[in-house]
Amino acid sequence: MSNTANAAPSDVQPVVIDAARCTNCRKCLDACPTGVFQVDARTDRVVVQYPRDCHFCYLCVPDCPDHAITVSSEAPNPRYRSIYDVLGMEFPKFLPRATKDTGK
Ligand code: SF4
Numbered sequence: 001m002s003n004t005a006n007a008a009p010s011d012v013q014p015v016v017i018d019a020a021r022c023t024n025c026r027k028c029l030d031a032c033p034t035g036v037f038q039v040d041a042r043t044d045r046v047v048v049q050y051p052r053d054c055h056f057c058y059l060c061v062p063d064c065p066d067h068a069i070t071v072s073s074e075a076p077n078p079r080y081r082s083i084y085d086v087l088g089m090e091f092p093k094f095l096p097r098a099t100k101d102t103g104k
C-alpha cells in the first residue's frame, strides 16, 4: 500500500517498512547512515525507530532485497534537507526532492 494513499500530509511517515514484505534480514541497519532502523528487543524485528532522523538519502531503498521500504519526501520532517545538501553534493536528479520545512 502506498505510504501517501488516503493520508493527510501531516500523517505521512518519512520511512515505512511493509511488514508483509520484510523478511527481517537487517540489511537496512547497515544501509542507513543515521540509524533510523533498529531491532525491537521485544519482537526481534527490524522497525523504523527514529523516522525523524531520516535525511532522504534513499540508500536503504535499493539495499532492501524484499522491496519493503518506502521513503516519502512528502512527509513533514525537521531534517527535510537531504544528506546531499548537508554534504554539499549535487542531489541525484532521479530522486524526488523534499520541499517542505515544517519549522519544528
Ligand atoms: S532490508 Fe528490508 S527486508 Fe531486510 S530487515 Fe530491512 S526492511 Fe526488512
Ligand code: SF4
Pocket (backbone or CB within 6 Å): 015, 031, 032, 033, 034, 035, 036, 037, 053, 054, 055, 056, 057, 058, 059, 060, 061, 071
Ligand atoms: S532514506 Fe537514508 S536516512 Fe532515510 S531511512 Fe533510508 S537510509 Fe536512512
